[in-house]
Amino acid sequence: MDSLGIYISVPFCRSKCTYCNFASGVFPSSYMARYVDRVCEDLRAAVRRFSGLPRVADSVYLGGGTPSLLPPDLLKTLFGAIREHFLVKGDAEITIECAPGQLAEDSLDAMVDCGVNRISFGVQSFVDQEAKATGRLHTRAIALEDIDRVYRAGVERVNADLIAGLPHQTAASWTESLDVLMDSGVDHASIYMLEVDDESRLGREVLGGGARYFAAAIPSDDAIADMYTEAVDVLAKRGLAQYEISNFARMGAASVHNLKYWRRLPYLGLGLDAHSMLRTENGTAIRFATTDDLQSYLSSPGWEDARSLTRLEELEEAWFLGLRLNEGVDLQQMETEFDRELVEPYKPLIEDLSSDGLLTPGARQIALSLRGRMLSNEVFARFLDVIDIGEPASV
Ligand code: SF4
DSSP states (O other): OOOEEEEEEEOBOSSOOTTOOSSOBOOOGGGHHHHHHHHHHHHHHHHHHOTTOOSEEEEEEEEESOGGGSOHHHHHHHHHHHHHHSEEEEEEEEEEEEOTTOOOHHHHHHHHHTTOOEEEEEEEOSSHHHHHHTTOOOOHHHHHHHHHHHHHTTOOEEEEEEEETOTTOOHHHHHHHHHHHHHTTOSEEEEEEOOOSTTSHHHHHHHHOOSTTOGGGSOOHHHHHHHHHHHHHHHHHTTOEEEETTEEESTTOSOHHHHHHHHTOOEEEESTTOEEEEEOTTOOEEEEEOOSOHHHHHHSOSOSOOEEOOHHHHHHHHHHHHTTBTTOEEHHHHHHHHOHHHHGGGHHHHHHHHHTTSEEEOSSEEEEOHHHHHTHHHHHHHHHTSSOOOOOEEO
């Protein structure tokens, strides 16, 4: 049986970044203890409810929000509950997301005591003016000091996130951020292109106008595409090879936890707006999620209805999740898992996308080209159009 990945969202933040479209906010810290209690309750409920749940975990990921704001006693409560119900492997990857400048010394000590061996910093930019314009509270010096500090504390692996497309960013300032990133010694980087949607204040301003969040100062789409291309190139030259649309790692440092999402391996998500994918005893994938409203989350335990995926839904997921990875999708494996007749209708699309330069088909392996990675949403939408998958079922 596959080992499990455990994801816990911690939605508390010290300030709300202008580009942020996550279920997170500046909630009173007095909610934290109630929140952790609720997560521990769900952990116990999950073990009772999902009979095929793997009880061995090889990854734990606290994301957010800003989990580094949790005080030591609550961190210990969370990890205590996880270890009470799951055997966390000795070599499990245990990650916590941190905001630079928001990692107290006693919380860092508690993380190390709890077995955390990977910290992911939401840096977004090493250029102070850019970080400040989005509401981030750190400077370059603080971010670099924190990266150094967690390595000194014994954390083995560090990721830093950057965003291409922030207000005031220029080609030169992006190159500067990439250089500082690579000089910082991190073994993993996540490079995102700014998402513009009405879920963030900056996104709404880009779509609807206004001057409060510097929407007019974001780079053009072409400039953002150039930044992404430069990142792929610079990071590869400096030893961080791309393995997923937004993720780059030194050899052996790819995120065990995040790979589960793209390889469709089971994970249990706990906390606000957390998503899970488990498999029943006969191998059928089931998905379920929690609410994204904190008050509802705190007042009513449980999940929204779990639903089992049909074979066709699983097939679609196998395409658009697998294609996120640079290794791509193995056509022969797809035919073995889903039957040749189900895979066949996708072949004309694969040919079309290949002649458009969006896919690079090998003899067996099909992967996105660099251009395809930049236009991945359009490519995935075309995969979703191939077959009418009908209505999903609840379980
Ligand atoms: S980007 Fe991260 S730190 Fe900023 S508001 Fe969103 S979750 Fe919080």
